Amino acid sequence: MPIGPQPRGRRGTLERPYSPLNLRLALAVFGLLICSVLAVFLFRAGWTVPGWLLVGWAVVAAIDIVVVQLRRRARARADGGRSHSLFE
Incomplete structure (x- = not known):
């Protein structure tokens, strides 16, 4: 297995790597939901x-x-x- 900036056959180079935008979107949506739900619970518990x-x-x-x-x-x-x- 070659060790390098990116596996063979993949888009992108060392100078211009590809960006996993769909994965970043999924993680941002997950963070938004978790933070929103936990914030509501904390406000109801009195932890402002x-x-x-x-x-x-x-x-x-x-x-x-x-x-x-x-x-x-x-x-x-x-x-x-x-x-x-999702990873591209």
Whole structure:
């Protein structure tokens, strides 16, 4: 197995690696859901400071979702509408 920046046959190079945008989107959605649910539980339990910290992280995850979606649309336009897997 060659040790290098990327396996053979994969898109991308050392100077310009490919970006796993779909995986990043899935992780951002997961983070948004978890932070939102935990923030609600913390607010109901009376722990306001940790609740606000989780609300802040949920906002960051929402912003990341928007950024990833914009980059996915730009990639789809550049690739001619080609579908990508979760890790591509």
